[in-house]
Amino acid sequence: MRIRHIQVGRISLPLAHPFKTALRTVERVDDVAVRVIGENGLEGCGEAPATAVITGETTGSITCAIRDYIAPAIVGLDLMDLDGVMEKLQRCMVHNTSAKAAVDMALLDLWGKTLNAPLWRLLGGARKSFETDLTISVNGVDEMVRDSLEAVARGFHILKVKVGKDSAADVERLAAIRAAVGPDVALRVDANQGWTPREAVRIITALEEAGVGPELVEQPVAAGDFDGMRYVTAHVHTPILADESVFSPADAVRVLRERAADYVNIKLMKTGGIWPALKLCAIAETFNAPCMIGCMLESQLSVAAAAHLAAAKGVITMADLDGPSLCACEPFPGGPNFDGPIVTMTDDPGVGVQVPDLWN
Ligand code: MG
Numbered sequence: 001m002r003i004r005h006i007q008v009g010r011i012s013l014p015l016a017h018p019f020k021t022a023l024r025t026v027e028r029v030d031d032v033a034v035r036v037i038g039e040n041g042l043e044g045c046g047e048a049p050a051t052a053v054i055t056g057e058t059t060g061s062i063t064c065a066i067r068d069y070i071a072p073a074i075v076g077l078d079l080m081d082l083d084g085v086m087e088k089l090q091r092c093m094v095h096n097t098s099a100k101a102a103v104d105m106a107l108l109d110l111w112g113k114t115l116n117a118p119l120w121r122l123l124g125g126a127r128k129s130f131e132t133d134l135t136i137s138v139n140g141v142d143e144m145v146r147d148s149l150e151a152v153a154r155g156f157h158i159l160k161v162k163v164g165k166d167s168a169a170d171v172e173r174l175a176a177i178r179a180a181v182g183p184d185v186a187l188r189v190d191a192n193q194g195w196t197p198r199e200a201v202r203i204i205t206a207l208e209e210a211g212v213g214p215e216l217v218e219q220p221v222a223a224g225d226f227d228g229m230r231y232v233t234a235h236v237h238t239p240i241l242a243d244e245s246v247f248s249p250a251d252a253v254r255v256l257r258e259r260a261a262d263y264v265n266i267k268l269m270k271t272g273g274i275w276p277a278l279k280l281c282a283i284a285e286t287f288n289a290p291c292m293i294g295c296m297l298e299s300q301l302s303v304a305a306a307a308h309l310a311a312a313k314g315v316i317t318m319a320d321l322d323g324p325s326l327c328a329c330e331p332f333p334g335g336p337n338f339d340g341p342i343v344t345m346t347d348d349p350g351v352g353v354q355v356p357d358l359w360n
Helices: 059-074 082-091 097-115 141-153 167-181 197-209 226-235 249-257 274-286 300-312
Strands: 003-020 025-038 043-049 129-131 134-136 158-162 186-190 216-218 240-242 263-267 291-294 316-320 337-339 342-344
Touching: 003 059, 003 097, 025 059, 025 097, 043 097, 043 300, 059 082, 059 097, 082 097, 082 274, 097 274, 097 300, 134 141, 141 158, 141 167, 158 167, 167 186, 167 197, 197 226, 226 240, 226 249, 249 263, 249 274, 263 274, 263 316, 274 291, 274 300, 291 300, 300 316
Parallel strands: 134 158, 158 186, 186 216, 216 240, 240 263, 263 291, 291 316
Antiparallel strands: 003 025, 025 043, 129 342, 337 342
């Protein structure tokens, strides 16, 4: 079953509220969409956000990577040699992981539809549903407490709290949120590289002593500062999760072997899609390191692909797949159901999301 054609389009959706981290403020999901058409007449779809501050990719670079490099490398190949096609996709150019991720998920969507089976089942999954956290943007203390209480009222039991923008106030922010939501809500703290190593140890120790009890602290220091990550991991009790420090399977080997973090956050936009993410899962299993599955600011289309991986791999014990919950609307029918904190898989073939005509 040969790959006949690849097309690129755009997905543009308003967010319910502006999304703020230590790195950026965003008001819309404005992503590149991709459609792969097979000679059997079926099609698979994928999506990539331009997260230049993390992956270095822009809407223009993603579009050009797919049109000028990826499509010429894989159009005409037999999709039933899936491993060979994925190898060509990953090797046709370096970097450009979000562009590759969009095509990887579109290929797997088409593969699943061709085999008439849902992707999570084909990947060995048995987990019909799982729970995701919801992100609380970094703002003033009162606003963050209000947003946290609102999230709990919507049924979320796990909050991912963004900090790191103004480190002097981070302990106060988190203590106020803990006091407001009570002891039964899990707090994941994401500093998005916003602290120095010493600052991170001081703040995390203060959180431990104040009884805030974070479940984990994500990416406390700069992505490339492996020594700093190792210093923080060695000097606090709270588990440390590497996000921006880990793109490739090789990064995961380094972080886990050097004990630069306890956990790894897998995002398809960093790995280059589900196929490389499977290697990362195997590495984490080897090191007995639990993984989180995360997303950028993405619509339901690419977050659905991540949900298929989460449902398939036991090593993924934490989900941060709140992209659809942050959007003002859920635009497409089909695929996994995102209902508040619970993501429920369906038996729609492939990734299963039905995408309307977005194609140029
Ligand atoms: Mg993060």
